[in-house]
Amino acid sequence: MVTRQSCAFEGFQHLCGSTAKAVIVDDDISFRNFLQGQLGLLGFDVAAPRRLDEGLEILDRETDLIVVSADIPGTTGGELANNVRARNPYVALILISGRHVEADIVAALDNGANGYMVKPFSAAEFLARVRAALRHRLRPNTEKALFQIGGLAVDNARRYVTVDGQKIHLTPKEYDCLNLLVQHAGSVVTTSAFMQRMWTDDTSENYLRVLVRSVREKIEPRPTDPSYILTVTGVGYRLQTQGVWRRP
Numbered sequence: 001m002v003t004r005q006s007c008a009f010e011g012f013q014h015l016c017g018s019t020a021k022a023v024i025v026d027d028d029i030s031f032r033n034f035l036q037g038q039l040g041l042l043g044f045d046v047a048a049p050r051r052l053d054e055g056l057e058i059l060d061r062e063t064d065l066i067v068v069s070a071d072i073p074g075t076t077g078g079e080l081a082n083n084v085r086a087r088n089p090y091v092a093l094i095l096i097s098g099r100h101v102e103a104d105i106v107a108a109l110d111n112g113a114n115g116y117m118v119k120p121f122s123a124a125e126f127l128a129r130v131r132a133a134l135r136h137r138l139r140p141n142t143e144k145a146l147f148q149i150g151g152l153a154v155d156n157a158r159r160y161v162t163v164d165g166q167k168i169h170l171t172p173k174e175y176d177c178l179n180l181l182v183q184h185a186g187s188v189v190t191t192s193a194f195m196q197r198m199w200t201d202d203t204s205e206n207y208l209r210v211l212v213r214s215v216r217e218k219i220e221p222r223p224t225d226p227s228y229i230l231t232v233t234g235v236g237y238r239l240q241t242q243g244v245w246r247r248p
Contacts, residue, residue: 021062024048025055026069026096031119035067038123039130052080056087063091065130070097070104070116077116078107085112085172089159092133109199110211112172147182149241152219152228154182163219173198174215181229181239190236212237 022044026032029050036046044065049055052072059066066084070077077095084093094115095108105116114133117126147154151164159175161168170178180197181189194208216223230238 020044020064022046022065022067023055023059023063024067025050025052025072026067027051027072028069034123035126038126039065042127042130052083056083059084059087059091063088065092065094065134067094067096070095070108071099076107077104077113078111081108081111081113081172089172092130094129094133106207109203109207110171110173112176115199147185149185149239150227151221154178156182161219168218170215170218173211174218177211178215178219178229181237185239186241188232188236188238192236194236 020043022039024032024035024039024046025048026035027050032048032050036048039046047055047058049058052068052075055066055068066088068080068084070080072080075083077097080095081093084091089112093113094117095113096117096119097104098119100118108116115129117129146156153162155161156179161170161175161178176198177194180194191205191208195203195205198208198211212229213223216226216229220226220228228240230240232238
């Protein structure tokens with residue numbers, strides 16, 4: 001039983017009021033049992049299929065957390081993140097691996113993973129990453145459903161972005177970056193807040209600069225002279241809410 005005092009997930013009342021749902025996919029039986037046991041101690045109702053297709057099949061909008069091995073043959077971290085996000089944009093997603101491959105880690109994070117852990121790791125670290133991933137995941141019922149300024153429109157309910165009526169394809173990480181600015185439109189989102197919200201690992205701030213540049217290239221009429229996403233030097237970024245220059 002999870003009491004309010006023992007619940008580690010501040011702000012997630014459903015985790016305290018009812019059983020939270022988690023899915024673990026890892027073909028390493030002993031490690032899967034280890035993760036299942038740790039989540040069980042926190043009151044999670046855990047499904048632990050061995051195969052990825054089984055895990056994706058039972059993944060639904062009521063699932064709070066999914067932990068997936070990035071070492072499953074025939075796929076990559078980036079592909080796994082894409083597959084999970086296609087089925088559930090809001091679930092907290094953590095990838096685990098026995099190998100430290102930077103390209104795979106970056107691809108996974110860029111495509112929507114909330115965290116990436118390399119074995120071995122302790123129970124305490126795992127649970128800390130779970131807490132962070134749950135805090136950082138999107139919560140659709142608390143976010144603005146539709147935002148529009150100038151030619152830019154962001155439909156959070158459908159994770160759909162258009163510029164001057166044309167659909168813009170954003171990666172999950174690019175969308176989350178833009179959506180964070182949307183939720184604080186007109187106000188500065190500090191670099192520190194971005195890093196805490198977008199990544200659960202000790203990620204370099206350079207990743208944020210690259211991510212913002214990528215979003216600008218897709219939504220800005222003039223990416224080198226942005227109208228929507230403004231840089232507040234030494235502080236962070238702000239989404240403009242007035243006086244936006246539109247394409248002719």
